[in-house]
Amino acid sequence: MSPKGGGGRGDRLMVPEAEFESYYGKQIIKTPTWKTPDVPLYLFLGGMAGGSALLAEGAALQGLPTLEKVARGAAAAGAGIGTVFLVHDLGRPERFLNMLRVFKPTSPLSVGSFILAPFSAFATAAFGSQVTGWFPRLGRLAGVGAAAFGPPLATYTAALFANTAVPIWHEGHRELPFVFGGSGAAAAGGVAMMLAPAAQSGPAVRMALAGAALDVGALEVMNRRLGMIAEPYEQGFSGRLMKTARALTGAGAGLSLLGALGKRGGKGRRSRVARVAAGAAYVAGSVTLRFGVFEAGLASARDPKYTVVPQKERLAAREAARAASAPS
Structure with missing residues (x-):
């Protein structure tokens, strides 16, 4: 019989021969539907608010009332505005x-809701008491409560991202x-460095430097x-955002040190300008980082290689381990 079939009469094939292709070029997981800029700005504001609540409590313990007021205001404003962005992303307030x-302990979104709600209440009450002078003891207790919820507020969104199937977020948990x-x-x-007087900004400078070191190092x-999964942090639009964030954070650290040197040298104006510029650089770097992480996740979800290649590597590793443990 002829290879073309039909008893050697040269019949034409009615369908094309099958072509086998890999997953490459075909998106495998769904791209997150979270909105831009709502979610990145919520991430930034939540982190800033949580850190500000801690800074405010430290200022209260050290007897720095102006720094305390600035930090409490930043915590309350960050929580309030961040909640607006979150609700806008959800679509309806009732959601x-x-x-x-x-309360679902296994859901980062549920846990985050029960972190954000009390933090917002505590931060707002503490700031209101600080400004009006009403109920100082209750305001002080509210400030302690906000400080307790501050670190979870600043970090729970990382757990929320890591709980998704997006490779660059999930693997970076x-x-x-x-x-x-x-x-x-x-x-x-950074916010406190811009708004608080130089005489009371020491704790803010130290917090910003420590935060920058932790951010860049981690x-x-x-x-x-x-390895390869982290490519969106270095390439494309998200890579440019991340590089800009690192540059801004580094500039903030450098300007902080310059301001400290100016202060020691008696150059008050130079120190003040450097401190404000450093604070602005820290804030801009933090905002840009959140957009960079968000955009990197979208890029990671769109390109199937970040899903397929790690799966193949894990499968190969399991097979190699099984072969090594098998009796000869």
Whole structure:
């Protein structure tokens, strides 16, 4: 019989021969439907608010009333405006309220709702008491409550991202909370550096420097560990955002040191300008980082290689381990 079939009469094939192709070029997981800029701005504001609540409590313990007022105002404003962005992303306010009906410890979104709600209440009450002078003891207790919920608020969104199927977020679950926490501390310190007087801004400068070091260090460790999966943090639009964020954070650290040197040298004006510029750089770096992480996740979801290649590597590793343990 002729290879073309039909008893050697040269019949034409009615369908094309099958072509087998890999997953490459075909999107496998769904791209997150979260809105831009709502979610990145919520991430930034939550981190800044959480760090500011801690800074405010430290200022209260050290007897720095102006720094305390600035930090409490930043915590309350960050929580309030951040909630607006969150509700806008959800589409309807009742969706946020519905999340408070049931507490699910296995859901980062549910846990986050029960962090955001009391933090907002405590931060607002503490700031209101600070400004009006009413109920100082209750205001002080509210400030302690906001400080207790501050670190979870600044980092729970990292757990929320890591709980998705997006490769670059999911695989970065170890370091991402430290990246977000450090970035939030840098932003909180930066806001206070811009608004508080120089005589009371020492704790803000130290918090911003420590946060910047944690942010940059954790991000570097994460990128090295993830290898190929971390490419969106270095390439394309998201890569440019991340590089800009690192540059701004580094500029903030450098200007902080310059301001400290100017202060020691008696150059008050130079010190003040450097401090304000450093604070602005920290804040801008924190904002840009959140957009960079968000955009990197979208890029990671769109390109199937970040899903397929790690799966194949894990499968090959299991097969190699099975072969090594098999009796000869």
